[in-house]
Amino acid sequence: EDKVVQSPLSLVVHEGDTVTLNCSYEVTNFRSLLWYKQEKKAPTFLFMLTSSGIEKKSGRLSSILDKKELFSILNITATQTGDSAIYLCAVPLLTNAGGTSYGKLTFGQGTILTVHP
Amino acid sequence: KAGVTQTPRYLIKTRGQQVTLSCSPISGHRSVSWYQQTPGQGLQFLFEYFSETQRNKGNFPGRFSGRQFSNSRSEMNVSTLELGDSALYLCASSFTGGWGETQYFGPGTRLLVL
Numbered sequence: 092e093d094k095v096v097q098s099p100l101s102l103v104v105h106e107g108d109t110v111t112l113n114c115s116y117e118v119t120n121f122r123s124l125l126w127y128k129q130e131k132k133a134p135t136f137l138f139m140l141t142s143s144g145i146e147k148k149s150g151r152l153s154s155i156l157d158k159k160e161l162f163s164i165l166n167i168t169a170t171q172t173g174d175s176a177i178y179l180c181a182v183p184l185l186t187n188a189g190g191t192s193y194g195k196l197t198f199g200q201g202t203i204l205t206v207h208p
Numbered sequence: 209k210a211g212v213t214q215t216p217r218y219l220i221k222t223r224g225q226q227v228t229l230s231c232s233p234i235s236g237h238r239s240v241s242w243y244q245q246t247p248g249q250g251l252q253f254l255f256e257y258f259s260e261t262q263r264n265k266g267n268f269p270g271r272f273s274g275r276q277f278s279n280s281r282s283e284m285n286v287s288t289l290e291l292g293d294s295a296l297y298l299c300a301s302s303f304t305g306g307w308g309e310t311q312y313f314g315p316g317t318r319l320l321v322l
Contacts, residue, residue, distance in 0.1 A: 122307050132296065132315040133212070134251075139310060179251065183307040195241070195264045196300075196311060198251035 093118040095182050097199035105207050108170050112202045114180035115162040122183065124163050125196070126154055129177040137165070137178075170206045177201045210235065212301050212314035220320045226287040229317045231299035233280050237312075239305030240282040242274060245296040245316070254297075257282050258305055286319075294321045 094117045104110055116124065123141040127134035138147040140156035140163060147154050151170075156163045167174055181196040213232045221227050233240050241264075242254040253266040257276035274284040280301075286293055296318050300311035 125310070127313075133298070133313040136310050136312065141308075181251075195253050195256060195266070196243075196251075197253070198243075200250045 093182070093184055093197055095180060095197050095199040097178075097180055097202050099202060100200060101203040101205070103205045103207065104170055106171055108206075109166070109168045110170060110204060112165040112167075112178050112204070113162060114164070114199055116180075116182050117161065118182050118184065118197070120184075121158070121161075124156055125181045125183070126163070126165050127179040127181065129179060129201070130175075134179055167204075170204075172206050172208055175204055175206045177203050212299060212312055214297075214299055214314040214317050216317060217315065218318045218320075220322065221289050222322050223289055223291060225289050226285060227289060227319060228283055228285045229297055229299075229319075231282045231284075231301075231314055233282070233299075233301030234312055237301035237303055238280050239302045239309075240276060240280065241300045241302075241305065241311060242282070242284050243298045243300065244268070245298060246294075251298070254284065256305055263305070289321045291321050294319060 096115050098113045125139050126137040138154045145156040151168045153166045179198050179201045181198045184195045215230045239258045241256040243251050245251045255274050256264040260276045271287045276282045296316045298313050298316045300313045302309040302311045
């Protein structure tokens, strides 16, 4: 069964710290992995990592994908209180026949990050 | 460009009632997916619609249903509500729902079943 597992489930740090969030996956026909940030309600898109783009960076956030070891990490440097949120990783599923399983994301449990001033 | 909108934002119902939630995708997006988010189960896929057709369905009972209109707006319906249906219901839209596309989420509808 396809599975996405995140760790840790929660993390408490102070402003200025660097955090690393983990996402491991076991899915058939892997094509991409997505990271989202959920503050109040709507998860907002951060990164998509694919075979052709295994490292992404945006400001203080960066992410890498290790296709051999089947995991991804999300790194946040110099954390700020505004980084407090749930961070979700998700993998879109493909059918066994290799076709696209449209619109179907499998999510990890999420990591709750709390950044104290 | 306006984002994904969902109505209502909050809803309180009692067991046995039914509820209809609405989702308007980003203009130009034709794929709408629905997810249920609970503290215990996290985000789980309900179903996906494209061009008024359900293309994909998650592992939820038949009490959960949906539909999509010609303008791509989508509704989901839950009949005979149970306490366990209390959750945040999120919809997400993308152009065609393909694996290479980013799904953009709405703010969700918080449903409380008493």
